[in-house]
Amino acid sequence: MYQKIILVVCFVFIQLKATIYSQVNHITTRTNINLTDWKFKKGIWYNAQKKDYNTNSWGNVKVPHTYSMDAIEKTGYYKGEAWYRTSIDVPQSMKNERIFIRFEGVGQEAQVYLNEKSLGKHIGGYSAFIYEITDVVEFNKKNLIAVKVTNEPNFKRIPVDDKLFNHYGGIYRPVQIFSTPKQNISPNYYASPGIFIEQQELSSQLATLEIKIHVSSSTKNKPSTLSYKVFDRENNLIISKNQLVSFSEKEQIVSQKLEIENPILWNGKMNPYLYKLEVELNHYGKIDKVIQAFGLRTFKVDPEKGFFLNDKPYRLNGVAIHQEWKDNGPALSNEQHQKDIDLIDEMGATSIRMSHYQHSDLQYQLADKKGLLVWAEIPFVHDYSGREQGNAKQQLRELILQNYNHPSIYVWGLWNEVRAWKGKNAPPVLLTQDLNKLAHSLDKTRLTASASDRGMISNMGNISDLQAWNKYFGWYYGEYEDMGKWLDNARKEYPEIELGISEYGVGGNIYQQDVAKLEKPIGNYFPESVQTNYHEVTWKIIKDRPFVWSSYIWNMFDFSVAGWNRGGIQNLNHKGLVTFDRAIKKDAFYFYKANWNKEPMLYIAEQRNNIRTSSKTNVKIFTNINKVTLYLNGKKVRSLKQTADLNTIIFENINLTKGKNIIEVKGKIQKEIVAHKVIWELK
Incomplete structure (x- = not known):
């Protein structure tokens, strides 16, 4: 226990009248320059850090930038080197001060040069790194910054493979040059x-x-x-x-x-x-x-009563997220980060698992302000090489020290689905033990956690303070209802172990609506309504078991996995509740919104299943309003009240007429009328 x-x-970040460096979780009086305009060339280019290097054939890009959009647009993607160059006049205001250059994230490795001098090499695609450049910059002339980047595989770097998500290359987060007095609060x-x-x-x-x-x-x-x-x-x-x-x-x-x-x-x-x-x-x-x-x-976690915030029970109704959009990959703007957090907040989630790596600092800041509890983790994911120990410890140290000060973060995640087939002395087991000790030596105030796809007891299991499980009953194995059986059996057999669900979900394609064509789990047809039904069943199982200390839907947003060919769209994991471009909220999103968000809402499910072949149909409503009235083609059909505990109302045996049918529902809270309308065509 x-x-x-x-x-x-x-x-957290606070907007004040001060010079800041973007997305760093503090505000300073320091002079700052954002480096956004760069020359770029993909490939291996020798001596590209030299001032006289010819870049006439290079393109112009804006940072944040990734060169891995082919991972989204077609099968397979480029894994190799690329170069970025930019020149800058260092202002006289920085003279007699200390000068630094800070990269918030470069995927996956970066060798940085200034005026042809190597500043250093950073290995790890998700954490920030910084160099002091006081003795290298020159005044009254252009300063050349050159960065050699690679996203090619490296078995000494975590993650060691890209089977679960793309390893994008590029300077995909902001870069800043700033100065401080010679005595400073160290940014280094x-x-x-x-x-x-x-x-x-x-x-x-x-x-x-x-x-x-x-x-x-x-x-x-x-x-x-x-x-x-x-x-x-x-x-x-x-x-x-x-x-x-x-x-x-x-x-x-x-x-x-x-x-x-x-x-x-x-x-x-x-x-x-x-x-x-x-x-x-x-x-x-x-x-x-x-x-x-x-x-x-x-906060504390109790195996019988679940999660407590400030000594009171607090359900961690969570979503897991990747940090990428369809048209941008991971090179996101502040507005896109804000959009993602706003969507999570709108749905009513209370927690986010920011998987499977360190996310943009801005996302943690926004979670702080929204009151969303965060599971933050390093990319020790799926497989291991036995040679990644040093880099895993480095990335955990960077994750904790760079994000130590966010109130939203309650747990440091050490690994996800790493399997130690060779026993208790296998390299990932020993590494996890070291990571757990390191986390507690750096931060005595937070817990550690890990996400397992094995049994209750495993070689990797229960080394961290908390254990949670990735469970996909009814998709990769078993039936939906098996989630409840597993939770109850685990609770009975291991009463001392806190039970959390770190992932649960199934695919859903908004362009596919015929449930008879379902091809799970790796076929080419994932009907949206199948996803909705899964979440209706599974959420009730979790909701009715308050001992489950956390649960995280996989995933809030569709995301890319290069080489996948499932659910009718290549290179896409369809388990999101919102589409990859954030344009469409799937039906399951509204199911959770009705159950998690107290703001009045009303939604007709299956609005995209708009071609009907049977005149008699059911109309399913997700709503947190107690009484709803259904109208068909402008005429009142009947009113129904909530009778279940899932904020779902079903109008049964509604008779459609040939051609277009306007289905509308209305509800009232005090004096406010809430309504939703869809059009279904009977053929």
Whole structure:
């Protein structure tokens, strides 16, 4: 039984009048330049970092950018090298300051050059990395930045294969150059914010915090002053404190205790309350300032009663997501990230599994603001080589340190569907043990988790604090109802183990509606209504078992898997509740919205099944309104009230007439009328 209470304080993005670097979860007074315009060429090109290299045949691209769109557009995709180059005039305002270049994500490896000098190589396609370039930049002339990128396989890098999702190549997240004073709140510590807030005690009367700040100096060490200010959500100053920093070493960690009286908790979607912390390092008038937000909360998991947030039961009704769109791959804009989180929030989910890798920092920030609890994880997925230990530990360290300060993140995911066929001493088992220890050494406030497709007891199982299972009853094996049997048997046989569902779902193609043609699980016909029915059955099973500490639909959005040829559309996993381009919300989306979102809604299922061959039909309604009235071709048929607990009303034996039929339903909440209309044609 895992009863440890977790106390966390975290940061989010806040829009203020300050210069920021995009999607980094803090705001600073630092001068910043976004590098968006690049020259690009796919292929192996020797010495492309040289200033006199001829790029006349190169194309022009905008970053964020990926060169792997062929993974979506056709079978197979290019796996290899490509180059990016750009030139920049470094402004005089950065002179006599420290200058850095930060990449938020490059898939999957990046060798970076500045003015022909190698700055370093980063291996891992999903985490940020940073280099100090103070001694390499030149003023009053162009500075050449060249980046050699590759997404070719590397068995020393996780993930070691792309069987479950595409490994896109390219500079697909923002790149910034920025400067700080010579004494700074260090941005160089694993590209993290440089500030970590640890909550040590929490009661209704008092929250005790320890703030740890990484500070750095590139000059002769003289004392500086650190000032701390805490503001509430209404921007009222509630704490002010100063501290002297001696800079006995060029790199050091400074800590400070702060106390908040009568704290207000970050309470999920009910009240995602955020405080604001302003930290200022003042060295003889040279100021480096970082502004962050943080939230206060506790959680625990009980094998009998499930998940608790702030000591109260809280259902983690979740979705898993990949970070890609049909026309952009993973190279997404801020608006697209916002759209994804808005859709998840609209459906009423309370949690997100951001699978199977570190996501854009902006998505974590948006989850903070929406009150969505997040399962964050590294790409230790499916297979292993036995040679990826170092890179897996690096990516876990980057994930935790770069995202330590998000209140939404409650768990660090260590692996997904990794199978240790060779026993308890197999490389992935030993690596998981090391990863679990590393996670707890870096963050004492959160849990670890893993997602298994094996049995309750396995070589990889139950090493992390929490275990969840990917279960696809009725799609790859068994029947829908077997989910309930499995959960009940597991609960009975292993009462001490917390039970979570890390994935569940089936395919659904909005262009396919004939249930008689279903070809599961790898055929070419996945009717949308089959997907809907699966979720109706499976959600009731999960809902009726409060001991299930989490459940995550696979997947919120359709996504690409190069080489797949299933469900009538190549290179696509159809299990999403929303289409790959985000244009269509499938019927199952509205089923969950009716059950998870309290805002009044009314939806007629099977609206795309609009060609009917039988005059007698049922009309299924997803709604959280108690009473609904059905109209056929403008005439009232009858009214029905909710009688089940799945917010579903079915009007049976409705007689259609030949030709077009207008089916409309209406409901009323107080004085508000909610309606939905579809047209079905009887042939």
